[in-house]
Amino acid sequence: MLNQASTAQKITSVTAAKYYMDRRIPKFLSQRYEGGSGRAVTLRRNVDAFDEITFRPRAARGFEKQELATTVLDTEISMPVMIAPTGGLAIGYWDAERAEARAAGKAGTAMIVSASTGTAVEDVAAATEGPVFFQLHHLYDREHSATMIERAKRSGCAALLLTIDARGGAMRERHPRDTSFSPMSFGLGQLVRAAPQTLRRPRWLIDFLRHRSGLTVPMAPLTDGKPLPVYRIMEALSVRPTVWDDIAWIRERWEGPLVVKGVITPDDAREAVARGADAIVVSNHGGLALDGVPATISALPQIVDAVGSQTEVWFDGGVRRGSDVIKALALGARAVLIGRPAIYGVMAAGEPGVTRILELFRQEMKGVLSALGCDSVHDLTPEMVAVPDHWRP
Numbered sequence: 001m002l003n004q005a006s007t008a009q010k011i012t013s014v015t016a017a018k019y020y021m022d023r024r025i026p027k028f029l030s031q032r033y034e035g036g037s038g039r040a041v042t043l044r045r046n047v048d049a050f051d052e053i054t055f056r057p058r059a060a061r062g063f064e065k066q067e068l069a070t071t072v073l074d075t076e077i078s079m080p081v082m083i084a085p086t087g088g089l090a091i092g093y094w095d096a097e098r099a100e101a102r103a104a105g106k107a108g109t110a111m112i113v114s115a116s117t118g119t120a121v122e123d124v125a126a127a128t129e130g131p132v133f134f135q136l137h138h139l140y141d142r143e144h145s146a147t148m149i150e151r152a153k154r155s156g157c158a159a160l161l162l163t164i165d166a167r168g169g170a171m172r173e174r175h176p177r178d179t180s181f182s183p184m185s186f187g188l189g190q191l192v193r194a195a196p197q198t199l200r201r202p203r204w205l206i207d208f209l210r211h212r213s214g215l216t217v218p219m220a221p222l223t224d225g226k227p228l229p230v231y232r233i234m235e236a237l238s239v240r241p242t243v244w245d246d247i248a249w250i251r252e253r254w255e256g257p258l259v260v261k262g263v264i265t266p267d268d269a270r271e272a273v274a275r276g277a278d279a280i281v282v283s284n285h286g287g288l289a290l291d292g293v294p295a296t297i298s299a300l301p302q303i304v305d306a307v308g309s310q311t312e313v314w315f316d317g318g319v320r321r322g323s324d325v326i327k328a329l330a331l332g333a334r335a336v337l338i339g340r341p342a343i344y345g346v347m348a349a350g351e352p353g354v355t356r357i358l359e360l361f362r363q364e365m366k367g368v369l370s371a372l373g374c375d376s377v378h379d380l381t382p383e384m385v386a387v388p389d390h391w392r393p
């Protein structure tokens with residue numbers, strides 16, 4: 001803990017968090033967390049596209065308060081930055097999900113638990129006072145999907161996010177010498193093969209062996225803690241590409257707010273709204289689904305134009321600083337999710353690492369709001385940013 005607190009203090013940016021993550025966990029794991037699908041073109045685009053947006057500040061106005069608080073689907077959050085659902089974290093840090101949830105709760109914002117969480121959703125929800133949402137993949141075994149929905153409900157999750165863009169996509173390119181693994185079947189075999197890397201990260205290795213994280217925990221969300229035979233787990237966990245009709249099936253089992261995550265075109269946004277989504281997340285899975293789709297921020301203005309008056313539009317992909325959040329909000333996003341920034345924080349320094357990342361976002365957002373002449377995130381308008389013409393509706 002002491003170690004985590006002192007490392008957290010040294011985190012001055014998302015880049016710094018990644019640096020400290022790389023020092024704590026083996027390379028094959030950081031490659032997994034930071035990488036994208038295919039040639040990672042979309043992943044790079046997501047980040048770089050923010051540089052194409054310029055601010056149009058209103059000088060000598062406002063800036064007395066810099067109010068960041070807002071609501072998402074009637075849930076109050078202290079700032080419009082939430083933690084994105086990310087799976088397979090337990091191998092890197094056994095307590096990652098609870099650490100993220102605690103940090104989010106203390107910062108007054110929401111944590112979204114991945115369907116591939118290493119810690120049961122009940123335990124993540126119990127770890128925090130803050131709001132917790134649950135992300136669902138549609139599974140081949142519908143009974144398991146129903147169980148997951150039921151458990152999210154019982155844990156008090158305030159919203160359910162259905163991810164619709166986990167459909168395979170482009171295969172990751174990697175160097176022939178790089179170690180690869182699947183978080184779902186990570187075991188001693190891989191650990192031994194990766195020995196040249198794991199032995200150089202003794203703090204991670206001791207933690208990993210002590211908690212055996214990743215060997216058993218990915219099944220936690222499905223098994224109520226009871227062991228299942230491996231073939232049943234693999235079968236149950238296989239993600240079935242979601243089809244629009246699945247929403248009606250979920251609606252029969254979930255009365256609360258339903259968010260559709262993974263929309264990148266206005267047509268899909270309209271379809272999601274027509275099917276009864278209460279919010280959508282403009283997202284390309286952080287460049288982990290189909291490589292070659294546009295940067296999410298470049299798709300945002302057209303999607304807001306198509307459905308922004310009917311539904312809340314949330315956003316993720318490539319957000320690395322407070323100024324990126326402000327740009328997305330100015331273009332009509334209600335709130336953003338951060339995936340890798342939170343992963344880097346938690347891998348580098350556990351809960352204090354995520355707290356630090358959220359603090360950095362908060363500080364910079366306030367500074368940018370003030371420089372733009374706004375008292376509140378609700379004062380942001382599209383006129384405060386200029387975007388390339390081809391992004392416009």
Ligand SMILES: Cc1cc2nc3c(=O)[nH]c(=O)nc-3n(C[C@H](O)[C@H](O)[C@H](O)COP(=O)(O)O)c2cc1C
Nearest residue numbers: 084085086087114163285286316317318338339340
């Ligand atoms: C390592 C990793 C695991 C992820 N796992 C999931 C997941 O289980 N479910 C999901 O809906 N999205 C998942 N995502 C996508 C994130 O929710 C989010 O859309 C993306 O990370 C946002 O981009 P960013 O990382 O640039 O912030 C994952 C992303 C990463 C990097």
